[in-house]
Amino acid sequence: MKNLILTFALTLTTLFSFAQDKGITITVTVDNVTSNEGKVLMSLHNSDTFMKAQGIMDAETTIENGKVTLTFENVLPGEYAILALHDKNDNKRMDFQENGMPKESYGASNNVMAMGPPQYSDAKFTVTDKDLNLNIRF
Numbered sequence: 001m002k003n004l005i006l007t008f009a010l011t012l013t014t015l016f017s018f019a020q021d022k023g024i025t026i027t028v029t030v031d032n033v034t035s036n037e038g039k040v041l042m043s044l045h046n047s048d049t050f051m052k053a054q055g056i057m058d059a060e061t062t063i064e065n066g067k068v069t070l071t072f073e074n075v076l077p078g079e080y081a082i083l084a085l086h087d088k089n090d091n092k093r094m095d096f097q098e099n100g101m102p103k104e105s106y107g108a109s110n111n112v113m114a115m116g117p118p119q120y121s122d123a124k125f126t127v128t129d130k131d132l133n134l135n136i137r138f
Helices: 002-021
Strands: 024-030 039-045 057-062 068-075 078-087 106-108 125-127 132-135
Touching: 024 039, 024 078, 039 068, 057 068, 068 078, 125 132
Parallel strands: 024 132
Antiparallel strands: 024 068, 039 057, 039 078, 078 106, 078 125
């Protein structure tokens, strides 16, 4: 009987620990991609990686009718920003003209695009306890 109770208690503890590890799902849509060429790449960043390093989560997808939807799953609560790129030539990086201007369309969460690269303070959003749906415009 002791073993049965102990087994039951361990099973419940394990189930609760898995439930607490489940993070939030962030679904991101871009609905104004200029063509179906290439792919759209997205990266989820925190303040340490934004415009400095690879994202903490990365995703890519093909484009259909100028629209894409990507998801980031099991995102833990915190502050993040998303960068998106229309990688037209599918070389997995942003291409630039000789004068330093991007050749490919890009966007960031919150859709705040000024002259120059996006800033984390403008693109950041907070993940709490609910799934998020975001739209990024190129």
